[in-house]
Amino acid sequence: MAGSGDHKDGVREEFLAEAQEIIESLSRDLLVLDQGQKEGRVDPDLINEVFRGVHTLKGIAGMFGYHQLGALAHALEDLLDDLRLGRVDVSPEVLDVLFEGVENFQRLLGEETETEGTVNLDAYAASIERVSGGQARQEPEDPLAAYDLDPSVLSVLTEYEEHRLRTNVVQGVTLFRLRVRFSLTSIDSSLEDLKSRTKGIAEIITYLPSMEGGEGDFIDLDVLMASRVSLDELREAIADDDAQLSEVRRKQDAKTPVPPAPEPKSERRSAGSLLVEEEPLDEQVVVPGPPRKPGGTGTDQGRDMSADQLSLRSVANTVRVDIGKLDHLMNVVGELAIVRSAVARLTEKIRGRPELRQLAIELHRVNRGFERHLEELQDGILDVRMVPLGQVFDKLARIVRQVAREHGKEVRLVVTGAETEVDKLIVEELSDPLMHIIRNAIDHGLEAPKVRELAGKAPVGTLALNAYQKRNHVLIEVEDDGAGMNEQVLREVAVKKGLMTREASEELSREEAFNLIFMAGFSTRTSITDLSGRGVGMDVVKTNIARLGGVIDVQSEVGIGTKFTITLPVTLAIISALLVRIRDRHFAVPITSVQEAIMLDPSAVRTVEGREVLTLRGATLPLCRLDQLFGLHLLPIPPDPKQYIVVSSVGHRRMGFVVDGLHGQQDIVIKSLGSSLTDVRGFAGATDLGDQRVALVLDAPGLLEEMLSSGEFSVAPGLRS
Amino acid sequence: MRHKTVIPAAAPSEPGLARREEPVREFLAFSMATESYALPLGAIREILKPPPITEVPRAPRDVLGIISVRGRITTVVDLRRRLRLAECTPDKHTRVLLVDSGSEIMGLLVDRVMQVYRLAEDEIELAAVVAGDMSEYFLGIGRPRAGKLGRDRDETREELLILLNPVPLLRR
Numbered sequence: 001m002a003g004s005g006d007h008k009d010g011v012r013e014e015f016l017a018e019a020q021e022i023i024e025s026l027s028r029d030l031l032v033l034d035q036g037q038k039e040g041r042v043d044p045d046l047i048n049e050v051f052r053g054v055h056t057l058k059g060i061a062g063m064f065g066y067h068q069l070g071a072l073a074h075a076l077e078d079l080l081d082d083l084r085l086g087r088v089d090v091s092p093e094v095l096d097v098l099f100e101g102v103e104n105f106q107r108l109l110g111e112e113t114e115t116e117g118t119v120n121l122d123a124y125a126a127s128i129e130r131v132s133g134g135q136a137r138q139e140p141e142d143p144l145a146a147y148d149l150d151p152s153v154l155s156v157l158t159e160y161e162e163h164r165l166r167t168n169v170v171q172g173v174t175l176f177r178l179r180v181r182f183s184l185t186s187i188d189s190s191l192e193d194l195k196s197r198t199k200g201i202a203e204i205i206t207y208l209p210s211m212e213g214g215e216g217d218f219i220d221l222d223v224l225m226a227s228r229v230s231l232d233e234l235r236e237a238i239a240d241d242d243a244q245l246s247e248v249r250r251k252q253d254a255k256t257p258v259p260p261a262p263e264p265k266s267e268r269r270s271a272g273s274l275l276v277e278e279e280p281l282d283e284q285v286v287v288p289g290p291p292r293k294p295g296g297t298g299t300d301q302g303r304d305m306s307a308d309q310l311s312l313r314s315v316a317n318t319v320r321v322d323i324g325k326l327d328h329l330m331n332v333v334g335e336l337a338i339v340r341s342a343v344a345r346l347t348e349k350i351r352g353r354p355e356l357r358q359l360a361i362e363l364h365r366v367n368r369g370f371e372r373h374l375e376e377l378q379d380g381i382l383d384v385r386m387v388p389l390g391q392v393f394d395k396l397a398r399i400v401r402q403v404a405r406e407h408g409k410e411v412r413l414v415v416t417g418a419e420t421e422v423d424k425l426i427v428e429e430l431s432d433p434l435m436h437i438i439r440n441a442i443d444h445g446l447e448a449p450k451v452r453e454l455a456g457k458a459p460v461g462t463l464a465l466n467a468y469q470k471r472n473h474v475l476i477e478v479e480d481d482g483a484g485m486n487e488q489v490l491r492e493v494a495v496k497k498g499l500m501t502r503e504a505s506e507e508l509s510r511e512e513a514f515n516l517i518f519m520a521g522f523s524t525r526t527s528i529t530d531l532s533g534r535g536v537g538m539d540v541v542k543t544n545i546a547r548l549g550g551v552i553d554v555q556s557e558v559g560i561g562t563k564f565t566i567t568l569p570v571t572l573a574i575i576s577a578l579l580v581r582i583r584d585r586h587f588a589v590p591i592t593s594v595q596e597a598i599m600l601d602p603s604a605v606r607t608v609e610g611r612e613v614l615t616l617r618g619a620t621l622p623l624c625r626l627d628q629l630f631g632l633h634l635l636p637i638p639p640d641p642k643q644y645i646v647v648s649s650v651g652h653r654r655m656g657f658v659v660d661g662l663h664g665q666q667d668i669v670i671k672s673l674g675s676s677l678t679d680v681r682g683f684a685g686a687t688d689l690g691d692q693r694v695a696l697v698l699d700a701p702g703l704l705e706e707m708l709s710s711g712e713f714s715v716a717p718g719l720r721s
Numbered sequence: 722m723r724h725k726t727v728i729p730a731a732a733p734s735e736p737g738l739a740r741r742e743e744p745v746r747e748f749l750a751f752s753m754a755t756e757s758y759a760l761p762l763g764a765i766r767e768i769l770k771p772p773p774i775t776e777v778p779r780a781p782r783d784v785l786g787i788i789s790v791r792g793r794i795t796t797v798v799d800l801r802r803r804l805r806l807a808e809c810t811p812d813k814h815t816r817v818l819l820v821d822s823g824s825e826i827m828g829l830l831v832d833r834v835m836q837v838y839r840l841a842e843d844e845i846e847l848a849a850v851v852a853g854d855m856s857e858y859f860l861g862i863g864r865p866r867a868g869k870l871g872r873d874r875d876e877t878r879e880e881l882l883i884l885l886n887p888v889p890l891l892r893r
Contacts, residue, residue: 331792585776630778673777673787674796674825676891680780686787686794694775694789 015064016109017320019057023105026053027398030102034095034401042090044164044203050098051080057105069108072121076101079132085163094131099402100124161206168203168226175248176202176234178223185217194223198237202227224248321384323424329381334669336374338688341666343367385425389467389476390418392431399435400463403442410449410460411442417467422474426548426568430476433541433552437478437564438463440538445482445562455559457481473592479563485556487513497521514554518542519709546702549590549684551650567650577668577687577697580646581661582627583635586695588668588687589657593648593700597662600643614645614656621647624707625658629682648700655704670697681706746845748863750835750882751818754806757882758831759838759863760818764887766826767819768834771797771811785830790819797828798891804858822891829891838865838882845884860884 029050036042058073076098082088104124157165168175182190195204207223227234235245344367351360393415404411422430441463446452449459466477491505494516508516516522520539545552550568569575569592577588578597598616605612605623612623623645627633637660645656668687673680684699748759767790774786774797783802787794797817801808814833819826840863847861863882 335792632778671792671794673794674827676796676798676822676825676827677777677780677784677787680777682779683777686775686789688789688792692772692789694773694787694794696775696777696787 012064013322015060015066018060019066019069019105019109022053022057023102023109024394026050026057026105027102028394029053030095030098031397031401033090034099037090037092037095044084044167047080047084047090048160051077051084054080054101066108068121069105072101072104072108072124075125075128079128082132085160086167088132091131096405097124097127097131099398100127102398103402157206164203164205165224165226168205173203173226173228176225176227176231177246177248178225178238179220179244180223180240181218181220181242183217184219187219194238194240197239198225198227198234201229201237202234323385326381326385326424330385330669331671333374333378333381334688337378337667337669340367340371340374343370382423385423386421387424387427388418389420389422389427389430389474390415392427392434393418393465393467395431396434396438396465400438400442403439407443408448409442409446411446412460412462414462414464416465420467420469420474422568429544429548430566430568433544433566434476434478436538436541441478441480441482441562445480445484447483474568476566476568477563478566479561481561484558484560484562485514485517485554486558487556490514490516494519494522511555514556517554518552542705546699546705549699549701551653551701551705575668575670576665578646578665579663579689579695580644580657580659581663582630582659583632583637585630585632586663586689586693587626587659588666588695588697589646589648589700590670590684590697591665593650593698595647595649595654597644597646600645600658602643616647616656619654621645621654621656622707623656623658624703627658627660629703648704650701650704653704653708655707657698657700657703668697746840748838748840748882748884749818750838751816751831752833752835753800753804753831754809757835757880758800758885759882760820760829760885760887761860762837764821765818766821769817769819769828771815771817771830788817788828790826790828793826795819795826795828797830799830801830801832803890820887820891823888824892827891838863840865840882857889858885860886 029046033042033046033050036046054073054077058070058077061067061070061073079088079094079097083090083094088094101124104121165175180190180194191207198204202225205224205226207221209219209221225234229237231245231247235243238245343363347360347363347367350356350363353360397413397415400411400413403409442461446461446463447455447457452459452461462481464477464479466479468475487510490513491508494500495502495505499516499519499521505513517538518541520537522537522539542552545566545568548568550566553565553567554562555565556562569590576591578591578594580587580589604614606614608620612625614621614623625633627635641660644659644662646659646662647654647656649655666689668689670685670687672685673683677683682699682703684697684702686694686696689695747762749762749765750757750759752758769790772788774788776786777784780786783799785797785799787796789795800806809832811830812832815830816834817828817830818834820829844864844866845861846864848856848859861884863884865880865882
């Protein structure tokens with residue numbers, strides 16, 4: 001089959017996947033940092049995380065020959081280094097540059113799969129320069145000098161640690177010294193433990209093996225910490241009875257005995273490389289350091305004593321899987337399902353022979369077991385394809401921030417239901433439509449802060465993203481508390497753009513008026529471009545969602561806000577379908593689109609405004625004769641045929657599809673049609689029915705849209721000839 | 722197996738003439754109506770006896786429909802219609818060529834598969850002017866000196882092969 005399966009390509013895929021992960025993680029961290037900066041607290045660990053992420057990216061980019069990416073990473077790495085060492089302050093401008101950096105990474109990743117060098121980063125490079133230069137803080141008189149710290153200790157701190165120490169001192173944070181004893185075999189986890197116990201109330205600046213060494217399999221460490229809480233609180237948090245905690249005092253207090261942790265005075269007197277008054281050090285503090293993390297990111301010092309260095313990256317219990325492999329597995333499962341049906345048929349045949357009856361019964365039982373396990377396998381694979389919507393929501397959070405700044409709006413994004421799972425392929429296709437809806441919401445929907453205030457609203461607008469599952473569908477809502485849409489204006493625009501007559505526009509219901517925005521050619525903007533320069537309109541959004549088997553609805557209230565609701569099927573892969581027949585052709589209709597199937601009573605059909613309709617339980621059901629739509633109506637039909645109606649509903653719209661026969665329900669694997677057939681409307685794919693027969697799978701939502709939105713049917717050539 | 726499939730040996734994975742500069746190129750020749758056509762061997766994945774083809778309503782006229790090849794749904798194009806040749810009924814020689822269009826594998830219905838030709842550079846005349854809007858389909862003309870692969874070099878019978886370009890040919 002197509003695809004080179006080159007080793008080189010496989011290696012490049014690895015790089016792309018890893019780079020993508022790093023970028024996503026950077027994005028998340030930056031968002032948290034941004035939030036923190038707004039609230040006035042910046043987490044130094046986070047800056048360090050971002051630094052390391054960019055550093056790793058630089059490394060792998062260089063390794064795989066993505067030089068432009070590597071150069072960009074290098075420039076950002078320098079900026080981040082400045083940030084973490086305090087040479088540059090974390091300001092909104094700097095954050096903007098960082099966000100733009102991530103965007104540029106994304107672009108470079110995207111385009112380097114094709115050609116290189118089409119992304120121009122000169123302007124961006126200048127902005128990095130601008131924020132990093134000219135912001136050097138002048139060094140105040142060194143506050144550390146006032147503290148009781150051995151200068152030789154200070155000399156072994158890395159520049160980063162020294163900076164952290166200084167920062168804490170300047171901020172008046174109390175320094176503590178903790179002596180702990182760890183088993184040599186579990187230093188890493190013990191340190192992690194300590195870190196997690198004190199996270200949030202204390203910062204670990206550095207740790208050194210104590211002068212006393214340790215005994216046997218144990219090692220004593222002196223940990224230098226900074227914390228705003230009291231000694232007792234800190235001791236409680238550390239929760240280690242063998243540990244000794246004391247405060248590092250200023251020099252003038254040195255003569256006052258430090259309140260000890262429960263330990264004999266004699267021990268404390270001989271302790272420690274950190275308290276200068278106790279004993280002068282005759283030798284340099286030897287700091288071989290804890291074992292360096294293999295492959296750890298080096299710093300500019302070449303020897304990193306930071307506590308962070310020992311912290312192990314949490315090993316995620318996940319595996320990255322190529323979706324092509326999942327597709328293949330799905331195919332195999334599909335084939336197995338066909339085999340299972342064949343076995344069932346054979347079993348029936350055998351059962352008909354009295355002499356083989358016993359055998360048939362056994363076979364039947366075995367087949368049932370097979371069926372059960374097959375179903376489990378099927379469910380399992382389907383489950384693997386499911387990913388949480390949070391994946392796409394994260395990306396959108398970044399967009400929200402950017403667009404808000406671009407348009408001078410203040411937006412608060414509220415996300416719920418990010419854990420709702422949807423097929424991976426659907427998630428991929430959703431990001432563009434959602435992005436477009438959000439852009440619209442921020443640009444057109446939400447008003448500028450001053451306007452909002454005048455209207456009595458809070459200046460910060462709210463954009464809510466909500467996802468939840470309802471039976472076989474997933475619903476995604478995008479709601480804003482902005483200006484809402486005026487249905488009168490929409491009607492006017494439709495008429496002005498020649499999309500309908502004035503009379504027609506007046507006859508539209510409120511809901512239909514709002515749905516005008518999805519009509520091709522409706523867009524009120526003359527040139528719409530998204531990040532990649534493509535022109536996008538709401539009609540494209542609707543088409544894209546329809547292609548996934550979903551629909552989009554919109555509700556709005558002037559002055560209050562607008563809400564878009566996207567309804568999607570949970571998965572595209574194996575589904576239960578109703579087999580129908582039109583003349584001698586078989587088609588499959590996904591069960592999720594079938595509300596009911598009834599027999600057609602020709603005498604009950606009425607014609608209203610040129611369209612055939614039926615009254616079903618008091619409501620009008622428009623009909624669609626598929627034989628005509630598909631150009632099959634000229635094929636022979638038995639005299640006085642029985643016909644059936646498959647009632648399909650999506651959202652609160654319904655339609656009855658007229659077919660010639662119903663042939664039961666079956667599990668099928670929907671496979672996509674090739675790209676050469678994407679223009680053909682009405683089909684969600686095709687499926688193997690077994691013994692070489694292929695049936696097309698109807699895209700009921702798509703057909704519904706087509707029938708209800710167009711005044712006329714787009715008929716197949718058969719009708720004309 | 723239901724249908725006999727033949728997989729051309731030594732098929733390199735690049736369709737199209739433009740990307741390679743080798744002195745000898747291999748082409749698979751087949752007949753349509755009274756003419757002989759050929760596609761670069763590298764673009765051809767398989768040759769199948771035509772399985773039942775499922776029509777796709779409202780698809781373009783030259784798309785015959787879809788088939789399933791080992792689980793993969795494949796679009797089949799009627800080469801006669803695409804090249805605007807006269808219609809004729811399929812017979813037992815009709816075959817489906819699975820061709821790599823660059824973006825997907827598609828099927829091409831042809832009248833009769835002939836043989837593989839190796840054409841030297843001087844046996845290929847690149848398309849200069851071919852009238853009409855289908856010019857991009859044509860790579861050129863092949864004039865193999867030999868009737869069979871390398872043998873019978875004395876035979877003066879001239880074969881004319883219309884060389885087709887698979888990527889534009891299969892692109893919608």
